[in-house]
Amino acid sequence: MNANLATRYGALNKILESLGMTLSDTEQCAGEGGYRIDFEKNFTIELQHLGGSDCRVSARIFSLGKSLQVQENQIKLALALFGELKNDMPDGVSTAISNHDNCLRLCVEIVSENKDIIMSQFQDFVHVAFAYKQTYFQHKGMT
Structure with missing residues (x-):
């Protein structure tokens, strides 16, 4: 990766470098x-450059069902589980529903710009x- 890309993508580039990868080893989102x-x-992780050296990291947990009732049940379970586990999660972790893949x-x-902090946050x-x-799918199987 050239120096311009390394500067341009900051944390994203440092994550890829630590994994022994470059942008060409990934798929575009x-x-x-x-x-x-x-x-x-x-299990897929998405990295999105936010500007400066900042990076958003996300993981798809599940696709929302087609009916509103199914979606409501899925979201209730996911939020209840998140509520139970939030004290054990790293700072800053949140849930979101993506509009590009539902x-x-x-x-x-x-x-951060510190490679050790970036990798610690990423790995956590x-x-x-x-x-x-x-855990979500184990709980879903019990309901």
Whole structure:
């Protein structure tokens, strides 16, 4: 990656470098400045450049159902689970419904320029998002 891209994408570039990747190793996302990394089957992390050196990291938890009743049930379960676990989550983690793919996501914004802090926040988020997704589907299976 050339120096202009490294400066332009700040935290996003530092994450990719630490993973031994470049932008060409990722897939472009629907959002501008967004890149997708597949970690496991059905577990993908998206990185989106926000401006300056800031980066939003998100993980798709599930796609919303077609009916409003199904969506309501999904969101209620997801928010209840999030409420139970929020004290164990890294600072800044939130839920969001993305408009580009109609999915519930966990998100965090990384605003540091320090590579160690960036990678610590990124790794903590990936672990939490993966565990949250697994826990969501375990709870969903019990209802």
